[in-house]
Amino acid sequence: MLDYKLLEALATVVECGGFERAGATLGLTQSAISQRIRTLEIRLGQPALVRSPAIKATPAGQRLLNHVQQVKLLERDLSQSIPSLSESATRLRIALNADSLATWWADAIGDFCNQEGLLLDMVVEDQDIGLRKMREGDVAACLCSSAQPIAGARCVRLGEMTYLPLASPDYVERYLPEGLVESALRTAPVIVFGPDDQLQHRFLAGCGYHGSFPHHLCPSSEGFIKLALAGMGYGMVPELQAQDELKSGKLINIAPGKELRVELYWHFWRHGGDTMNRLTRTLTDTDSLA
Amino acid sequence: MLDYKLLEALATVVECGGFERAGATLGLTQSAISQRIRTLEIRLGQPALVRSPAIKATPAGQRLLNHVQQVKLLERDLSQSIPSLSESATRLRIALNADSLATWWADAIGDFCNQEGLLLDMVVEDQDIGLRKMREGDVAACLCSSAQPIAGARCVRLGEMTYLPLASPDYVERYLPEGLVESALRTAPVIVFGPDDQLQHRFLAGCGYHGSFPHHLCPSSEGFIKLALAGMGYGMVPELQAQDELKSGKLINIAPGKELRVELYWHFWRHGGDTMNRLTRTLTDTDSLA
Known part of the structure; x- marks a missing residue:
């Protein structure tokens, strides 16, 4: 068999981003690592x-890391049938999009994690990087909007998130007094999540x-x-995240009927074991992502 | 003088993380970039x-990028005295900590940005990386808890954030029925922001x-x-961020009197120009960070 002490050192160095931290995590000196x-x-x-x-x-x-990740999942299953085996809880490393983590995610998996004593190591990444981390064996699952399964993994659709174009009443009065006319759209500041965020472009294209x-x-x-509440711009906000602000009128929908939907898919290793299968079932059954 | 078309290409490639994206941003082909x-x-x-x-x-x-960042700031000042000069608004790139961005930041600088027509490119980074990006000329300012100024930059104290140890009532009943006793602390799940987050360690050390x-x-x-609301763990949450949850009783302070304070400092280039000086004044005058 492989020497898992060595593989664990490798996985910990990559996870912690350094030899010294990996040593601290494993209770070893840097030179032992x-x-x-x-x-x-x-x-090798x-x-x-x-x-x-x-x-x-x-x-x-990376191939070794991928293997370690899968072995850890299988060990987890084993430790549930032989509880005395498990020295410490496994942490399941998952890449997911920021908006899911900020809205429905904890509601959907909280009870499951509590019941199973499952700890999560969540990594917020956009879809390309999340899927790359999965291919590299750095994460065991990835929640993103790509429906394209990666080799060795499965992909199931979980539902969709609705994004509304929201701004404060002040902002609308200041920048969009005549609505979404071209002259206003050219100068009204927008809030964009990052260079990969295409939602505002899609919204504006939908407005012609x-x-x-x-x-x-x-x-x-x-x-x-x-930023939207401070009147600094308008932006596409998950409906789930702005319920209170919409109700109180602090944010308003600047283009009713122009919402966007983003589908969400769950990618997980085919041989991820029982815990992964149960977590997947929890996610497909959730009504948190309505 | 230097050829700023070349320097702009360099800055855009680094900012966008690629030649193709830099081309899209500047309206050029990848091969022109x-x-x-x-x-x-x-x-060179x-x-x-x-x-x-x-x-x-x-x-x-990096030395070139640092120079470009400073020239852009100076151009911005110039364009305010000669408005016809400015083709498009500058975006000021700032590294800041996630908790400030999630709480008081927009309140503090919203009016200023609106009045000045200033656009921000915010980068969420922990302190070491934020300050490194500043040394590398990748950002014009950095908001973090380090009081140590970097060469060529100034550093002013803005105030402090208070962090409270919060959990849901369910969680407390389940994991901490007898309070913060050692046997409970050994098994009660904690929520940690990331490998660099030492707040929970500091809190626990404060509890002995x-x-x-x-x-x-x-x-x-x-x-x-x-995650805290879903009963998955307790964690150190900025007081500013949990006002509603504390009032409604959905989250409770598990150790009154054991809050932690984190000081916040604003690092900015000494020769950042008038806009930077006015932004700095706005931040030192704010009462959003109480």
């Missing part, structure tokens, strides 16, 4: 890690506007709403 | 970019507990509260 990685690389006959500029697994290292527009970049779901 | 970078590197006599594994400025490239504890990792301010 280095020694394990060196031993692993000698057996090639490097498992790129050290610079940032620590990252090589393609061979294809020109440029000034925008803030705000990579935080809660920050996004706060 | 590559040509500009090549020309710049020939003049050394590489300005590392291409692999991810695009990143070399130390020489120094052992290990099971924890979820949740790098999202809003997700953090949602």
Whole structure:
């Protein structure tokens, strides 16, 4: 069998982003960690890690990480049938989109995690990076809007999120007094989540506007709403996240009927074991994502 | 003078993380961007970019980026005295901590940005990375808890955030029926923002507990509260962010008197120009961060 002490050192170095932190996590010295990685690389006959500029697994290292992730999931299943086996709870590493984490996610999986004593290590990533991390074995599952399964994994549709174009009444009065006319859209500031966020472009295209527009970049779901409340821009906000603000009138829908829907898919390793299957069932059964 | 078309190409490639996206942003083909970078590197006599594994400025490239960032700020001041000069609004790139963005930030700077027509490009980073990005010229300012000024920059104290140890009543009943006793702290799940988040460790040390504890990792301010509401763990939440949940009793303070305070400092380039000085004054005058 493989030497899992070495593989665990590799996985921990990549997860923690450094030898010193990995040592702290595993209760080892930094030099013990280095020694394990060196031993692993000698057996492997090639490097498992790129050290610079940032620590990252090589393609061979990634295959090992992927394997470790799957073994950990299987160990988890085993420890449920033989509880005395488990020294400590496993943490399941999952990539997901910021808006799900900010809205329905905890409601959907909270009871499950509590019942199973499952700990989560959540990584907020856009879809391309989330799926890449999954291919690299860095995460066990990925929640995103891509329906394209990756090799060795399954993909199920969970539902969709509705995004509304919201702004404060002040903002509307100031920038859109005549509604969404072209001259206003060219100068009214927009809030965009990040360079990969195409929702505002899709919204504007749906309004027949294809020109440029000034925008803030705000990579935080809660920050996004706060910017809208402060009248700094309008933006596409998940309906689930703005219930209170819509009810109180602090944010208003600037284009009723022009909402956008984004489908959400759950990608998980085919051989992820029973815990993963039960978590998947919990997610497909949820009504938190209405 | 330097050829700013080349420098702008460099800055855009680093900001967008790729040649193709930089081209889309500047309205150029990918090959035109590559040509500009090549020309710049020939003049520079050394590489300005590392291409692999991810695009990143070399130390020489970083000095150029730093320069571009400062020139942009100065151009902004100029365009305010000669409005016809400005083709498009500048976007000021700022690194800040997630909790500020999720709470008081927009309130503090919203009016200022609206009055000045200032657009922001916000980057959520922990303190070490935020300050590194500033040294590298990738951001013009950084909001974090480090009081140590970096060379060429100023640092002013803005105030402090108070963090409370919060959990749902369900959670307390389930995991902490006898309060914060050692046997409970060893098994009660904690919510931790990320590997760099030491708040829960500090809190537990303040309670006299120094052992290990099971924890979820949740790098999202809003997700953090949602996990706490779902009874998945307790965690240190900014008081500013949990007003409603505390009032309604959905979250409770599990250790009154054990709150933690985190100081916040604003780092900005000394020669950042008038806009930066006015933004700094707005921040030092704010009462949003009480």
